[in-house]
Amino acid sequence: MASWDLAVTVEDLGSDAPAVTLSVASDLHVGGVILKLVEKTQIKRDWSDHAIWWEQKQQWLLRTAWTLEKYGIHADARLLFMPQHKPLKLGLPNGKTLRLKACFSRPVFQTVMGICKILDIRHPEELSLLRPIEEKKKKKDKDSAEEIYDLTEVPLSSASRPLLYDGMPAHFADSPEMEAVYKMLSVTQPPPAPEVIAKQYRPASVVDKAHINGRWLDSSRCLMQQGIQENDRVWLRFKYFSFYDMDPKYDVVRLTQLYEQARWAILLEDIDCTEEEMMLFGALQYHISKVSQSEPQMVSSNAAMDDLDSALQSLEVKLEGESSSHSFTSTINMISYFRPKRLTLKGYKQYWFKFQDTSISYFKSKEESIGEPIQQINLKGCEVAPDVNVTAQKFLIRLLIPAPEGMNEVYLRCENEEQYAQWMAGCRLASKGKTLADSSFQNEIQSIRSFLAMQKKSSHGNAPTNDESINTHSLVSPRYHKKYKAKQLTPRILDAYQNVAQLSLTDAVMRFLQIWQALPDFGLSYVVVRFKGSRKDEVLGIAPNRLIRIDLAVGDVVKTWRYNNMKQWNVNWDIRQMAIEFEGNINIAFGCVTADCKIVHEFIGGYIFMSTRSRAKSDTLNEELFHKLTGGHEAL
């Protein structure tokens, strides 16, 4: 067979270097081309990651056994010889940027698998990459000094799960810098400054929210084919809101990053919630940031404790609570109502109060405290609410005590912070049926103190955000920055905080995620579509279990279709239209406006795929099935 000249540009020789010309025949296979190429460059190095990219066809020549003829390559082909793994700037859900080597030659699905392996995130099928929102030029110049964590030195291993060292993948234990990267990945970030939240792009409408979904990369094609270049920036995000087999023990990074993504979704009102829910999210964020500063990592709870030991321990606590009198006393002003009347200060009367076990009793004076109390109130099951204003030196504890006749309202007005912290802590524990002997009593006092300190700070204008004090505006969306001053916000968050203050770090993160997942709009990804036969744009919401149709004029859900009833779906790639058939002869068809129909197709197929995962085969990812369900004609 006649031989002819083939020019191949070798990236490693530099961009100015001329293409290497080889004399080849059409029956030469790609492997042979690479061998000749390497010989000719006379560079000794590991070429194993290199492959040839065919520029005109936007295609990698990965099948080394294929001949040039089979690929259809002629002398005019512009070929590029380069590594398949290249550095990529990865924007993480927590807002940090990471530089690491990602695969540019395999479908994005595999690229994400590789990235997740390096980052120690299980179930990579739930994540994907998307093009970032372009930042404005001016801002970019200012923030160019952004810190970038570097992971490009991590060797590419083929092990399905990285070796663990000290609870983290071994490659993070190599150096202090690497450990710092792991800390960034696995520890939640402190609350962002209010200005940072305010500066971020916030979607104002459901159509705005729809635009972000046009940015997802195609999972069945590689990065090079989608125009992503070396050192480009892409975002790594959870795409499918169907989180499988969450286990705090193995999912430290996964949980942390999911929490960060959820937190930002709340702060930027990507997902709507009520004011009460926002306050609870705020309280949880506060608690999480506080606990994660004291605990170095998300340590999974030590389950090694022996059963008998724990039984004895709990008995000890119980007996202690019963025998040695854990109690404290003080003079407190108190007011009690059966029915709430207008609260005036003059109704308060001073009594000698005693707190013991789970009840409070009060006496006329200290001297009379030996005898029978005027009243003893058991706080078990009651509601405790704070009413505190540090600047006004108001320290009220409001108790709602259930009784057969209704709720008794009792207000305790404490003299100072110290007294308040002690009594409030006692009341909170007692309301949960715990006595003062409970080990959490001191913690409770501590957390109340720190919250009071926070209110003190926030009342002195905008204190700088440091570790000790958190501006409550950092915990809620900008809407509430306008609605409430920081010091108005503090008592409301404090109110919600008391229900979560006992949680461990892991539990608090899990609770945050749970409440997030319980929001009505959770898991909805929007796309603007045009239904067949309709003349106006409408919004299609894609959820883990259903599709919804939103009428933009009304702003309301007009129709719900569930995947369970879905018989089949098709894409007409020529006219870029999706057609879905449901049980009962329901057929819908629509064209996609804000996103390519491949993206919509992939969303639906992806969710079907997510629902097929089962516990039995949890460790192996059925990649083939994923591509079958999401790939469209290209995969088949």
Place this chain on the structure above:
Amino acid sequence: MDQLSDEEVEVKGEEEEEEEDSDKEDQDLDKMFGAWLGELDKLTQSLDESRPEEPPQRKAPLRQDTNMANFSYRFSIYNINEALNQGENVDLDALMADLCSIEQELGTVNAKPNSAGGMARLGLTDAKVRASVSVTPLNPPPSPPLPYQASLSMDEAARQTSSHSLTSRHHRRTGSVGTVSEHEARSIVHSSRSSATSASGASVNSASSMDSLDSVLCSDEPEGQQEEQAAKLKADNIRVALEKIKEAQVKKLVIRVHLSDESSKTMMVDERQTVRQVLDSLLEKSHCGYSPDWSLVETINELQMERIFEDHENLVENLQNWTRDSQNRLMFTERIEKYALFKNPQNYLLGRKETCEMAERNKEALLEECFGGSTVSVPEMEGVLWLKEDGKKSWKKRYFLLRASGIYYVPKGKAKASRDLVCFLQLDHVNVYHGQDYKSKYKAPTDYCMVLKHPQIQKKSQYIKYLCCDDVRTLQQWINSIRIAKYGKQLYINFQEAMRRTEAAYDWSSLSSSSIKSGSSSSLPESQSNHSSQSDSGVSEMTSSGHTRSQSAVSSIFSDAWRRGTQGELLNSLLMYPYIPVFKGLQLNWF
């Protein structure tokens, strides 16, 4: 006495203060034991006129230890007497059986069973029974002589207890030897494991002294030699004692349960028992067909409302919310609405306005989808409801929405955007009740009312919220959605557990195990994992072939029904509930 008296108090938890006291009493179990015996003596006296002369030692000195517990027994026994005089058929036999079974249970805890110890423990537990059986007089055949049966059993009880009192008195005396308790205390210090403080020593002492007594008294050898062995023995005893402490601190309650046929049962429940466990023992005793619909229903007459206790709830805890003079009742009855949510999930979980049918396969998939994940999402419930205004008999319309975080309403003149919603109430502290006949009681627009209140509130109060729906379907949707929001996955676990019991109770001995399994697959959704759209799979073929393979006649009938069931929804529900009560459900369209 009129009919109403029939509905009087049946169950009494003791007041909270008395429980407070009880902790101190625990320290002196002997005293309590004595007190209990004293009360039994009194009972014996009053019951048995034919034995006027009582052994003197059974009497007074013990009763001097007056305490709250003592008081309550006097109270309860008084009521029993009254009842007996009135000729009410008290289920004393059953109660006695309960007591005996407790004794046996406790006997097994003991490492070295000796009869006296067992008896003593019986007394010990009984002393902890904080309950009073108050039996209200029926409309009277004016005091006939005691029913023979009852008096006989009481006689027996008296005879038994008198012998107990003798043996245990003996122990009490020896148990008070000072050296013994000292030794006990020391051995506790010895055992390295024990983190029990001196306080535990005190209570362990009283509980275990009887057991350890023998070994201590028998050993006349110098203490030094024996010490090591003794210490080991003591360590074991401490374990036993810990068990016993646990047991002894268990509160027990004698309750009266009403059946739908106006009869009632008396039984004893302990504070650890869940509603499910109580239901199980009731079902066992009453020999009625096992169906998941059996429920314990709390009816609060004064407020005209009722609630089905959830299976996982603690019964005693709930009953303790009742007041002393409460007219509340506990009903044991079949309620189709208890698990209607899981039988026809499509009517509750999809937010639809109309009832509809759904294939079993899809029901399972739907349930698994809603309850199988890590978080349970609350069904989308929203719409106009009537809200009763505080203190008035007027009702106003509001647009309500249910979210996992509580019930909200849309303020006037606003759209229903999440951020503008006003929180009506959060669900942590309230239960949802079904209001009855509020049209006449409160001038409600309809009789489909639900009530939200703290379980401890028993009387009219502004803290009780009344909502009224336009129709029964809406009401049931709301009540069930609130239950989901409140209990989440637990509700589904309860249902699955109830179904498992149903299947276990039904003895398909002639059926091969494979066909039982396929029959049960309808209630065990985890058996079906793949519910993707494409898998129009052959689940039905697979399972029905399992049936055809089985040989027995019963199974072929069963499988025939099953096959037909796959075509007609009606027979499908027959499959799920192979008992008559199911047909009740079919009469009601909605459930």
